Amino acid sequence: MGELHILFELQQIDLKLEKLQETLKKLPVFEEFKNLKEQASTAKEVLARAEGKLQVKLTAIRSLEGLLQEAVEEHKEVQARLYGDAEQSAKELEKLEQRAAALKIQQQKQEEELLMAMEGAEELTKAVAVAKSKFNDAHQKLREKQKSGNEEISRLKEEILHYKEQRQLLSMQVAKPLLEEYDAQRQKFLGRPLAEVDKDICQGCRVSVSSMVKAKLYHPDCKINCDNCGRILLPHDQ
Numbered sequence: 001m002g003e004l005h006i007l008f009e010l011q012q013i014d015l016k017l018e019k020l021q022e023t024l025k026k027l028p029v030f031e032e033f034k035n036l037k038e039q040a041s042t043a044k045e046v047l048a049r050a051e052g053k054l055q056v057k058l059t060a061i062r063s064l065e066g067l068l069q070e071a072v073e074e075h076k077e078v079q080a081r082l083y084g085d086a087e088q089s090a091k092e093l094e095k096l097e098q099r100a101a102a103l104k105i106q107q108q109k110q111e112e113e114l115l116m117a118m119e120g121a122e123e124l125t126k127a128v129a130v131a132k133s134k135f136n137d138a139h140q141k142l143r144e145k146q147k148s149g150n151e152e153i154s155r156l157k158e159e160i161l162h163y164k165e166q167r168q169l170l171s172m173q174v175a176k177p178l179l180e181e182y183d184a185q186r187q188k189f190l191g192r193p194l195a196e197v198d199k200d201i202c203q204g205c206r207v208s209v210s211s212m213v214k215a216k217l218y219h220p221d222c223k224i225n226c227d228n229c230g231r232i233l234l235p236h237d238q
């Protein structure tokens with residue numbers, strides 16, 4: 001295979017590499033991963049808030065239970081004194097009765113409060129469970145995406161590596177000045193500084209080549225450029 005044909009093959013590989021690198025850069029998995037990460041982080045915040053509220057409610061319940069216990073104890077004491085054997089004056093008895101009645105009302109009020117707090121805690125427990133399940137879901141999806149995304153990325157990277165190795169092998173078979181000329185012209189010709197001539201037409205610009213170009217094209221020692229677009233020409237592989 002002539003040097004120009006090797007360089008042409010290298011050009012095809014460069015075009016493939018460019019495409020693969022572009023695909024890798026624009027892989028939707030990056031955007032999807034970002035979205036899932038945000039979802040998981042929001043779910044985590046919601047869960048933390050729900051757990052915080054539940055803790056506050058549980059603390060309130062414990063304190064209410066303590067107060068209620070105290071009221072119950074005091075009521076018992078007052079009752080004991082009211083109906084005990086010790087002598088009490090009428091005034092003292094009246095005071096004790098008033099205290100007992102007040103404690104009874106207080107106890108009822110505290111029982112109601114406690115009941116409401118417990119209902120609240122029940123609701124919050126449910127909310128925590130829902131938030132936890134949502135967080136677990138989001139986290140699971142994130143991990144799955146991480147796994148499948150990594151597989152996709154490494155598959156592309158492997159393909160890129162394979163073509164890079166091929167390019168390396170081909171570039172060693174091309175003279176340095178020609179390779180440098182090719183590299184220098186790549187940008188100008190959008191990655192295609194080499195063009196085949198097929199049926200006397202330059203495949204780079206689709207214009208017929210002159211008879212002088214035609215004559216030189218099949219001469220192995222000649223490097224000829226298209227007189228219309230300036231691309232390096234080589235005969236189309238039959």
Ligand SMILES: [Zn+2]
Pocket residue numbers: 195202203204205206207226227228229230231
């Ligand atoms: Zn041309």
